[in-house]
Amino acid sequence: MTDYRGPRGTYDVYPGGREPHERPELWILVEEAARDLFARYNYSEIRTPIFEEARLFARTAGEGSDIVVQKEMFSFRDKGEREMALRPEGTPGAVRAYIEHNLYKLAQPIKLFYIGPMFRQERQQKGRYRQHTQIGAEALGTNDPLVDVEVISLLYAIHQAVGVKDEVVYLNNLGDMETRQAYVPELRAYLQRHSGELDPDSVARMQTNPLRTFDSKHEGTQAVLAEAPRITSYLSEDASEHLATVREGLEALGIPYEIDDGLVRGLDYYTMTVFEAKSSSLGAQDTVGAGGRYNGLISDLGGPDLGGIGFGTGVERMLLAAASRETGHSLDVFFVTLAPEARIPAVKLAGALREEGIASDLDYGGRGMRAQFKQADRTGASYAVILGEDELARGVVTVRDMSSGAESVVPVAEGAKDLILAVSG
């Protein structure tokens, strides 16, 4: 046993992995499904560094200057004494790149997607790792509510393609500046009147960011919030029209959703539309994917005053919440060599098949015939191609159909052409 282990809160993806998110074939499935959908929705890939200056994330995360500690960001100091951080989410990097490369000067919206690792420095629990992977999309440069509809439907489509079970999409609108100016003082005043029944964290948040008290798990706090004034009653005309259009669009597409007027999300930059997809087949961390509109973020980061909206969804959580499925990788041909002299000819034939796109493998253990057939069976090979002394002498191979057991003899003295035909059906 080695003394080395993967770092705390990380995991490996490897053949035969126990958990769904440890199995390479499921990752391929998710990534291919997502890329296919991004292409169909006309989103282009963006790749940004997995670390950035910490202040970029601090800027977007909001809620005070001790944010780096508070949010458990994976930060470090580089050799030039710069405060850096492994990215906790995809949006800030994408928006930074959008501004840095002047993408706002092109025809809008710019529709981007990314797939990559994100980091958080904390103890793990079910569906939560220090390094995890998010698939995300950002539609930048427009306030059109129909883009909100597109982004939400794209998230939903990815979850459907992956097979996420028991999913519910919750929707809310946090309003614009006008809405918050009207609502926040009302909420704060209400909480103030009931501060005796709140947990200490919520009492503190009542001042800094009263919206976030909705996220508290404290029973007393939740009881107070059940009667609290709702943002939906304070929406400006703009916000309320926006919400109505988003709902209309979702209904036109037949996307099931529920309004949750207590849904606030943790990031300060959200405005207007916010949404969250949850699955009851997860544990305490039941959010599979989430996102929202961030109309102030691009200008906050030094860009023009344009809106944007995006989502992020966790690959590990999608796989945890997905129905289990059979994905045994399948091989087309396995070569069974029954004599040492057959090994080089087998290598040559396998090479020829591989060039034709036919997945082929052979025994490298010099093992007995029985073991080789067992391996052919286990790898899911459609055909076993047998090279023994008889075959070598006659310039042929025996092709065995592994499911029916039927065998045929195929000449190979003139090359692999006949063998390619025999195993292509």
Add this chain to the structure above:
RNA sequence: GUGGCCGUAGCUCAGUUGGCAGAGCAUCGGAUUGUGGCUCCGAAGGUCGCGGGUUCGAGCCCCGUCGGUCACCCCA
């Protein structure tokens, strides 16, 4: 960072009041000298997480430590 639970073969797990380290699956070989799945036989595989203590004797009891897991915090 805090707390509950758990660390025994590659995997899943038994292991009695402290008394020779076990099973199933997987692996390898054989039954079947040119044929996989089913069956049978056999082999290999162990720092019982690690360190210390108690004891004639510790997988088991005690202390510490490391790791895993779930929850809290936080939620990106």
